[in-house]
Amino acid sequence: GAGVSQSPSNKVTEKGKDVELRCDPISGHTALYWYRQSLGQGLEFLIYFQGNSAPDKSGLPSDRFSAERTGGSVSTLTIQRTQQEDSAVYLCASSRQGYGQYFGPGTRLTVT
């Protein structure tokens, strides 16, 4: 069966541009998470979607970051006016509620 997929795998963008990162969760998983992983750091929670409930956006570092989840499946993380400190690996995970999280391979974002 297909796991969590993310696209693109790598993204290089200029400072000030907007970027969109996509996540396709495992079919049937109602929960979807976005994390950010910087070099030498653990994973930083960004946002959580569960079914039709309002998302938990408490981890988003600024209002330049937003995320959507359409139809309870695919999610898009958007970063507006990118800054160099946004450079990191962005990981998406999905799960059935109450079970372990399955991660995608991540999108490596480099802001030049």
Next chain:
Amino acid sequence: TQLLEQSPQFLSIQEGENLTVYCNSSSVFSSLQWYRQEPGEGPVLLVTVVTGGEVKKLKRLTFQFGDARKDSSLHITAAQPGDTGLYLCAGPVSNDYKLSFGAGTTVTVRA
């Protein structure tokens, strides 16, 4: 400041040796999870420990949850090059879905 502190940060050993990785916190966790992450991949869940004092074994990997549920350890017996990776511990905070991750231990097993 990390809620979960992992040590050591880096560990390099020869194939066949044993190793232990630690995950410590001043907070009590309802459960702790261990993940392994290889370069270019997302973390893969290895185990979840939920009971204080619990020991779980996964082939050559032994996971222990402290009696007070504030710490955990991962012990690998007779390490192999395939055990190389970043080992992360994580625990739920405030809700059962929001995980706090440690910074990880990078393990390198030399053939």
